[in-house]
Amino acid sequence: MSIRAFRFQLRxxxxxxxxxxxxxxxxRWVWNRAIGEQQRLRAAGEKFxxxxxxxxxxTVWRNDPDTAWLAxxxxxxxxxxxxxxxxxxxxxxxxxxxxxxxxxxxxxAGLRFPKASDCxxxxxxxxxxxxxxxxxxxxxxQSVEGEVRNWTLTQERGRWFVSIQVEQADVIPAAGLVPxxxxxxxxxxxxxxxxxxxxxxxxxxxxxxxxxxxVQRSVSRKVKGSKNRRKAxxxxxxxxxxxxxxxxxxxxxxxTRWANEHPVIAIEDLKVAAMSASxxxxxxxxxKRVRQxxxxxxxxxxxxxxxxxxQLEYKTAARGGAVVPxxxxxxxxxxxxxxxxxRENRPTQARFACEACGHSExxxxxxxxxxxxxxxxxxxxxxxxxxxxxxxxxxxRGRRAAARKQEPAEGSxxxxxxxxxxxxx
Numbered sequence: 001m002s003i004r005a006f007r008f009q010l011r012x013x014x015x016x017x018x019x020x021x022x023x024x025x026x027x028r029w030v031w032n033r034a035i036g037e038q039q040r041l042r043a044a045g046e047k048f049x050x051x052x053x054x055x056x057x058x059t060v061w062r063n064d065p066d067t068a069w070l071a072x073x074x075x076x077x078x079x080x081x082x083x084x085x086x087x088x089x090x091x092x093x094x095x096x097x098x099x100x101x102x103x104x105x106x107x108x109a110g111l112r113f114p115k116a117s118d119c120x121x122x123x124x125x126x127x128x129x130x131x132x133x134x135x136x137x138x139x140x141x142q143s144v145e146g147e148v149r150n151w152t153l154t155q156e157r158g159r160w161f162v163s164i165q166v167e168q169a170d171v172i173p174a175a176g177l178v179p180x181x182x183x184x185x186x187x188x189x190x191x192x193x194x195x196x197x198x199x200x201x202x203x204x205x206x207x208x209x210x211x212x213x214x215v216q217r218s219v220s221r222k223v224k225g226s227k228n229r230r231k232a233x234x235x236x237x238x239x240x241x242x243x244x245x246x247x248x249x250x251x252x253x254x255x256t257r258w259a260n261e262h263p264v265i266a267i268e269d270l271k272v273a274a275m276s277a278s279x280x281x282x283x284x285x286x287x288k289r290v291r292q293x294x295x296x297x298x299x300x301x302x303x304x305x306x307x308x309x310x311q312l313e314y315k316t317a318a319r320g321g322a323v324v325p326x327x328x329x330x331x332x333x334x335x336x337x338x339x340x341x342x343r344e345n346r347p348t349q350a351r352f353a354c355e356a357c358g359h360s361e362x363x364x365x366x367x368x369x370x371x372x373x374x375x376x377x378x379x380x381x382x383x384x385x386x387x388x389x390x391x392x393x394x395x396x397r398g399r400r401a402a403a404r405k406q407e408p409a410e411g412s413x414x415x416x417x418x419x420x421x422x423x424x425x
Contacts (some may be wrong), residue, residue: 001167004314006144010128010153010160011137020153020160024108026073027081030058031109032102034085043235048093051086055079074131076118077111084109110154119151121164128162138162157238171320179324179379181262182365182372184331185270185305187296188349191254192364193370199254204247205302208239215239247304255311263321265312266375268328276300326374335359336369 012020034054041049049057058078062070070078103109111180113131120129128142130153146166154161173357182194190201205212215236222229258265276297279288298360315322332352334341347353352363359366 002170002317003149004146004166004168005319006142006164006166008140008162008164009137010162010172011139012160016133016136017160020111020155021108023073023077023111023132024071024155024309025105027077027111028103028108030061030070030078030081031085033057033061034082035100038089048089051083054082054086058082072132074111074113074118076113076115076131078115080112081109084112104112108155111154112153113151114146115150121148125351150204150254157234157241168318177264177321179262179264179266179372179375181258181264182266182368182375183258183268184367184369184371185268185308186364187299187303189364190303191308192362192368193258194365194368198362198364201303202247202250203299203302204243204250204297208243212236212239214245239365247302251304251308251311255308255315259315259319259321263316263319264324264375264379265316265321266324266326266372266378267309267312268331268371269325270305270309272300272306324375324379326371326378328371331370331374332363332367335371336366336373 004019037054037057038048041047058070058075061067088097088100092099104308111130118131121127122129122135123140123144125135127135127137129135130150130151144164144166146168149165149167151163152163154163184192186192187201189198191197191199193199215232219229219232219236222232254396278297279287279290279293281290287293290411309323309325316323330341333343333345333353335345335352335357336356337359338354340354342355345352345354346363348363350363351360352366354361
């Protein structure tokens with residue numbers, strides 16, 4: 001069995017949105033109060049109290065007349081907050097993280113409900129019913145397939161989202177499959193494929209760099225701690241959120257099409273963290289061309305090659321295929337026709353001209369062909385190449401989100417969970 005999450009935007013009414021913010025604030029209060037109790041015990045020389053003890057504290061707080069407002073929040077979400085706090089303390093004790101910090105206003109972690117029965121999902125009317133709230137509309141862009149395990153409600157810059165974690169049956173890679181697509185990632189061209197497709201980069205960050213700079217300057221001019229500075233920071237956060245959403249949507253559409261058309265895809269095994277490392281150096285050994293390298297790093301990170309690979313991996317796996325990463329060394333200098341490898345084969349960034357056989361074409365398309373050939377060699381040696389024969393899932397287009405003005409049919413009795421199956425974006 002495999003785990004997958006579906007994430008949709010909620011469309012709560014103003015009163016419901018206020019209740020959600022109040023619930024999240026109550027969970028933040030529980031987090032801070034529990035840290036205070038742990039610090040008090042530590043100062044008294046007592047041992048750390050685990051999750052079970054903190055839950056007993058929570059019961060006392062909910063029954064205390066001074067904090068009776070905690071009972072208005074679903075207890076499951078508060079208990080999950082304490083469970084996350086315990087995990088944070090465990091990481092601190094094991095030397096894997098810092099000491100848990102108090103959370104200020106606006107730093108709410110959201111609401112998590114650990115059981116499928118905690119919330120109700122109406123697929124026909126595209127709405128959700130969390131505990132102690134009525135039905136909340138959501139923009140359901142695709143069907144939820146699998147057995148629901150838990151729910152998480154989070155807030156990002158004034159918008160609420162629900163993440164539905166489901167359990168699905170594993171898909172065994174089909175026998176006889178071979179890589180049919182090679183992809184060469186780049187900056188000038190986001191991707192070149194062996195199908196002859198050259199994908200221009202989106203450059204989501206670069207396209208909004210001028211406006212982003214103006215908003216950042218507005219933040220720096222505000223007095224620290226003032227309400228105007230808080231508003232400017234929120235506006236800056238919304239700009240960054242819009243850039244992330246544009247990039248994610250563009251990548252999802254592109255990778256879904258590739259995964260639908262090709263079960264096994266060969267890509268470069270790029271080390272993005274090393275490629276985008278700073279050239280600043282140290283005080284004793286300063287780097288060279290630091291500003292130029294910083295601009296290149298910004299362009300590399302703007303392409304989001306790692307996110308594209310992540311999406312391709314889980315989408316091809318859900319269709320009975322796989323992604324084959326290959327060593328990117330010399331793929332741009334090797335001739336795809338005769339195999340001659342030399343730096344002189346690439347006289348310019350865009351043109352490849354083999355000195356041995358005279359083969360000439362776009363440099364990125366030539367590199368994509370070399371990646372596909374290397375992917376064949378890697379795939380033959382993998383155990384997945386000898387898997388059992390299975391039927392591949394047919395691509396299914398997800399249902400479009402309902403219009404904003406559409407009202408649900410209250411008489412509908414749709415069941416909360418769709419039948420188990422293989423997800424297709």
